[in-house]
Amino acid sequence: MQQREATSDLASSGGARGGQMALDAAQASPTPAIAATARILARLKDQPGPLLPVLHAVQHELGCIPASAVQTIAEALNLSRAEVHGVITFYPHFRSEPAARHKLEVCRAESCQAMGGDRLADHAREALGCDFHARSPDGNFSLEPVYCLGLCAQSPAVMIDGRPQARVTPEKLDRLLARTLETTP
Numbered sequence: 372m373q374q375r376e377a378t379s380d381l382a383s384s385g386g387a388r389g390g391q392m393a394l395d396a397a398q399a400s401p402t403p404a405i406a407a408t409a410r411i412l413a414r415l416k417d418q419p420g421p422l423l424p425v426l427h428a429v430q431h432e433l434g435c436i437p438a439s440a441v442q443t444i445a446e447a448l449n450l451s452r453a454e455v456h457g458v459i460t461f462y463p464h465f466r467s468e469p470a471a472r473h474k475l476e477v478c479r480a481e482s483c484q485a486m487g488g489d490r491l492a493d494h495a496r497e498a499l500g501c502d503f504h505a506r507s508p509d510g511n512f513s514l515e516p517v518y519c520l521g522l523c524a525q526s527p528a529v530m531i532d533g534r535p536q537a538r539v540t541p542e543k544l545d546r547l548l549a550r551t552l553e554t555t556p
């Protein structure tokens with residue numbers, strides 16, 4: 372029993388040393404995202420349950436949680452990359468890429484689907500060049516599904532940057548997207 376506890380203590384202190392060494396190296400990194408992540412870890416890693424506070428702080432500072440930050444966080448907290456990645460993907464709040472400048476939400480609920488919502492969704496994918504839950508390659512729009520905007524009587528509906536739009540045809544969507552870029556590029 373005593374031997375097992377000693378072995379366990381050794382393993383955890385070795386893991387802690389490994390984590391600290393990784394953190395020291397990361398703070399000296401020439402990559403700004405890694406150095407910033409390491410500074411946040413140095414500040415927060417010793418508090419109880421540090422992973423979520425660290426993820427929030429990294430996203431706040433960098434705008435997202437890039438892959439290089441995942442590696443740094445995993446090493447400093449003695450977690451696997453898969454564990455950190457699993458938490459990031461579990462919470463919709465966390466992003467692996469910077470947010471797009473604008474957000475297009477297309478209603479995928481029943482009433483809108485019955486009124487041409489599938490065609491509109493296909494058109495949105497094609498116009499933006501990305502699928503749902505992704506950003507357009509130019510970074511202008513993110514495309515997200517939404518399930519009823521309360522505009523069922525005026526389906527199909529979308530929302531752009533929080534503004535609902537009713538009876539949206541593919542042609543109308545093109546105009547709305549172009550106007551969004553003109554007014555707030």
Ligand code: FES
Binds near residue numbers: 519
């Ligand atoms: S189903 Fe689309 S707004 Fe209600």
